[in-house]
Amino acid sequence: MEGENVVVSKNKRHRKDKPWDHEGIDHWAIPKCGKDENPTGLVDESSFAVLFPKYREKYLRESWPLITRSLKEVGVRCELNLVEGSMSVFTTRKTFDPYIIIKARDLIKLLSRSVPAPQALKVLEDEVNCDIIKIGGLIRNTDKFVKRRQRLIGPNGSTLKALELLTNCYVMVQGNTVAAMGSYKGLKIVRRIVEDCIKNVHPIFHIKELMIKRELEKDERLKHESWDRFLPKFKKKNVQRKKPKVVRQKKEYTPFPPAQTPSKIDLQIESGEYFLNQKQKQAKSFEEKQERQARRSEENKRKREESFKPPSGSEERRAADSSSSKKAKGGENLTDIVDSLKKKSNSSPGLSTQSGSDDVSKYFTDGKVKKSKKDKKDKKDKKDKKKKKKDE
Template identity: 40%
Template sequence: MEQEVKFSDGDFKHEFAEMSSEAVMFPKYREKYIEQTQKYIVRALEAKKISCRIDLEKRVIDVMTNRSTRDPFIFIKAVNFVKLVGRGVGIEEAMKVLEDEYFCEVIDIKKMVSSDKVFEKRRDRLVGPKEMTLKAIQILTRCYVLVHGKTVSIIGGFRGVEEAKKIVVDCMNNIHPMYQIKRLVEKRKMESDETKENEDWSRFLPQVKKSSKKSKKKKVVGRPTGNMPEDAAKRKEDIEMETGEYFVRDESSSKEKEEAEERRIRRKERKMKDMEKYLAPDE
């Protein structure tokens, strides 16, 4: 195994050909905290040979290299340090990023979901009841994880940051954090077991299966294929003609008409006879 090469300022005698600078803005609610800790922020960056200027009115922190800076990567770490402080991370935790063994990741979880209701539900799932899920993630990944507003900040070793990031991204994609937590627990057990050092651990790890209920689609019954058009629906008269009701109904209706006419004539005759009683006799 190759030995890790550590950076030393003595390896670089000359200053940078070009100076680098970046302005990092911070929200208004962090203004008071940064005002109280600005001297510690400046000292932490000066210890790494990085210049810093804090403008509380414009809420901007300028990070710059100077003539004493020799490490080209420390500028990126200094910018990350300032961003973490602006995201709500305490200065004690954020200062760890300035060391070579620590890395960070700031994840914007709001962009991963479509609605505010889903965002709040999955963010609460990531934190867990009484922050138990978040504490389990921090213990297993050996990272500092902060869920603040619309972002998640992670600080730790490279491997731990990648593991914690996967849990966060999967949670926002509707995979419960407990699945990855169970896998990490099994991994830690495998790491402590020397007999399984050279084995494939995939068969020992629980597999994540995302299940979703699919609604049954109604089967659409279409018209049978063919060149001939469909038969038109039969009328009521056609059905009565087939059964014979149509002709019987006509005969019965004609008889009823004749009987009604006879009754009308008889009624008229009776009325005429009644009227004759009131007529004066002929003289």
Template identity: 50%
Template sequence: MEEETVMEKKKHKGKHDKPKPWDEDPNIDRWKIEKFDPSWNEGGLLEVSSFSTLFPQYREKYLQQAWPMVKGALKEYGVSCELNLERFVKRRQHLVGPNSSTLKALEILTGCYILVQGNTVAAMGSFKGLKQVRKIVEDCIQNKMHPVYHIKILMMKKELEKDPTLANETWDRFLPKFKKKNVKQKKVKSKEKKPYTPFPPPPQPSKVDKLLESGEYFLSERKKESKKWQEKQEKQAEKTAENKRKREAAFIPPEETSKQDSRNHEDQNKDVAAMAMSLKEKAKKLKKQKYAENINAEEYIAASGEESSKRKKKSKHS
């Protein structure tokens, strides 16, 4: 019986699940992490993997600062890593375009072969084309101008090159000028920092506490309802009075000018009328004396005007 029980203990479910000599070795520490030795992998092993994760925007600066330490720690184990933040990935996508259409258009217009891989943009072509490619890439990554606008400018330059009369002129007047439009973002209101106190803030009074303070807690339901109705009537009366005041404001007449202003205006009108009458009388006298004496009309009117002004001054002083 004892031999049968020992045989049953030794039996295992799997075909290859046999006892190993190191399973019950007390000298082996299974929790020990052994240091990586490069001699274990002399030929090297290439395996590429990538992953993405969401994180708040304010952590970008921390990731950029801490990433060199992460790279240094992984380099000991022969692992290289790259950090691609989301905004640069978006800008790189602007350069490539949907189905690489933007990249193909740039290659046709600049006459250069362009390759975008990771954080690197490689180009091969003429000196003039390479200068254009560099300008486009820098403006895209620095978020100065979208590559589509550069494509429009290059297409217009291609058309202008066909006209020989414009060879020695500047093309600035023909080229479009794009202005960068920044969408205004909502400003986050910064809360004022209160002085630190180790004690918690005092508890806010509840509705029951407020009713106890005002004395409404001890009122009957009928009195509470009557008080609410009275408050409602007061609010309605205030509102009706305000609406009435607004309606009546349209029928209020404007302020009239003062009596002194009206008197001054009347005096001015009288002076003008008197001057007109005096001129008419002088004109009649001139007609009568025209044939009798040779009189200059301008001198006569000027002399009579001086006399009238002197008379007015004397009357005012009196």
């Protein structure tokens, strides 16, 4: 009764147990294909061709004998066309593994992406796979792309080296692609880290996570438990950006372009000047000239009249203050100088005191002391003596 009540899904209704499908089988194991499994070879020929850049031509020409020898061992023929700049691989009658042509295609892809030949030849092994990650179209800004690609490499290639050690993969950054070689599990991790790095997630976060996972794998007790509590959680913080001091108001968006600035001819057409003949234009220009001259003459007349206007009370006060300050700076007045000189003349023996104030005034004209005739004569005699000495 209990067996009859069991509900079986529609997908598994007609499913039967298979003798080769049991719990002990490893579905991820890659079976080896030798010559014994396929002694007759392949039915038809398959081929692949890949272009390579010009700078790889010299290296490929030097390493082509090694590539030909390695592919010949697995029954694959290869060609290097230097005229077209392409590499081709073909299956032959000796090819026994049907998947080896896909491996050979990956080999020539890696060679065109600047991977060294000894490293690229490892992809022919069953355990090694390759993945070429295109990163050129993930971001538009070229400057940002270059900086983030350099971030993936790190200082002196340290970030890339850490990534290779933690994933057990070979990683080569070249141009707009990243070539990776390793197991499927490692390639999946490398692809996620590379794409996140170009999308502005630093690879150091993923490297920390991988290091913690590697340590947790060693503990037998934590094999069947969730590791979320041990792994770091890097969340984006919603930090408010600093507000600018001057906030610029955005102009309203208009789908139409701004109006074109009118030319000289357009302005003449609007004013009607364009349709005037030569005489009318000359007359108009003469009138404008007369108006300008009349305006200038009025302005000049107004300026001249302003100079004849009497100053107001405030202006008089300012003038008085300025004169008093000048007196203070310049020293005594002319009358004070005359009085002081009078006193000196009375006290000095050279000047006669009989004439009094009238005699003293002879020596002054507008504040300057007059020179006597005797002084002038003495000065003249001195000049004559000097001339005679020069003549002698």
